[in-house]
Amino acid sequence: MKYNIAxxxxxxxxxxxxxxxxxILERTGEISGNTFDFRYGQVGASAIESHNDxxxxxxxxxxxxxxxxLFGAIGDPRYDNDPGAKVRxxxxxxxxxxxxxxxxxxxxxxxxxxxIERSPLxxxxxEGVDFVVIRELTGGIYFGEPRxxxxxxxxxxxxxxxxxxxxxxxxxxxxKTAAQRRKKLTVVDKANVLSSSRLWREIAREEAKKxxxxxxxxxxxxxAAMQIILAPGNFDVVVTENMFGDILTxxxxxxxxxxxxxxxxxxxxxxxxxxxxxxxxxxAAGKNIANPLGTILSASLMLDYLGLKAExxxxxxxxxxxxxxxxxxxxxDNKSGYGTSDIGDFIKSNL
Numbered sequence: 648m649k650y651n652i653a654x655x656x657x658x659x660x661x662x663x664x665x666x667x668x669x670x671i672l673e674r675t676g677e678i679s680g681n682t683f684d685f686r687y688g689q690v691g692a693s694a695i696e697s698h699n700d701x702x703x704x705x706x707x708x709x710x711x712x713x714x715x716x717l718f719g720a721i722g723d724p725r726y727d728n729d730p731g732a733k734v735r736x737x738x739x740x741x742x743x744x745x746x747x748x749x750x751x752x753x754x755x756x757x758x759x760x761x762x763i764e765r766s767p768l769x770x771x772x773x774e775g776v777d778f779v780v781i782r783e784l785t786g787g788i789y790f791g792e793p794r795x796x797x798x799x800x801x802x803x804x805x806x807x808x809x810x811x812x813x814x815x816x817x818x819x820x821x822x823k824t825a826a827q828r829r830k831k832l833t834v835v836d837k838a839n840v841l842s843s844s845r846l847w848r849e850i851a852r853e854e855a856k857k858x859x860x861x862x863x864x865x866x867x868x869x870x871a872a873m874q875i876i877l878a879p880g881n882f883d884v885v886v887t888e889n890m891f892g893d894i895l896t897x898x899x900x901x902x903x904x905x906x907x908x909x910x911x912x913x914x915x916x917x918x919x920x921x922x923x924x925x926x927x928x929x930x931a932a933g934k935n936i937a938n939p940l941g942t943i944l945s946a947s948l949m950l951d952y953l954g955l956k957a958e959x960x961x962x963x964x965x966x967x968x969x970x971x972x973x974x975x976x977x978x979x980d981n982k983s984g985y986g987t988s989d990i991g992d993f994i995k996s997n998l
Contacts, residue, residue, distance in 0.1 A: 654717050657720045659928050660987075691740075692725070700734075702740075711918060744913065745785055749915040754780045785915075818850065826861065900925075936976060950962070
């Protein structure tokens, strides 16, 4: 079968890690008899340079015409260090989420046995950890209006706003995901302080009554941040709003031993997008030292979403083999002599 894949390498190490994931997908297609037609688009700083737009219309069209999107990374220090820049690479990511209707981000948090000693947490705490965080992506304080600064420049303000529809569709996805796993859902909010969180809690309680087979509990975000460190094995599926999810998923990624290992999926109304959760790491760009495993595992997640479960499992097994064999980049072993392309070659040969 033929699949059209939009490929958005982006900034920093994005092109290097995407190259390895494409290499793996091409080999997977050869083995399984499927064909992947890769269509490349610009996003982020490179798109600003060529189009003065971090998410050009041409890139959006490529995404809409594809079965899924494989995305690398976004961000450039030239813009980070310029507070007055009116156009920024990160605006491309927000625009892409909004235009594609990518309202939910799904991040699996899974500890590989071969890397358990790399976790900052004790083995007895981290062993067997396997949960999923579902984060709302297109609402909340990142998108709410009004926002800005007062005329004298002495005050700034942002608005956190959610509608019943936005919250309900997140809970629908969360309950569907929990039903396929260990049937436990944790709703994270700050309902003791925020009105928007009280609406989340109210709707969550209504939806919980419709799913008696799922164990539903509720947790304030500050407590959730502590419990992810104290007892991460107690979580199965976590659902939360945009900003809380942004912070908690970065925290959760660290306990697995490496930020470079975590894939993610952003799903919604149209084409779904798959990406590693790490940033563009511009200091490593072009040096062949970036860890491509998060991107390769994102490609695996993409295949699973497309219904190619056996192919997805094949990639994950090959990644596991590379970890067990010590064929990893320096972020996982500072004595490693393997580069980005070496990791891709090893996984390709072990599919």
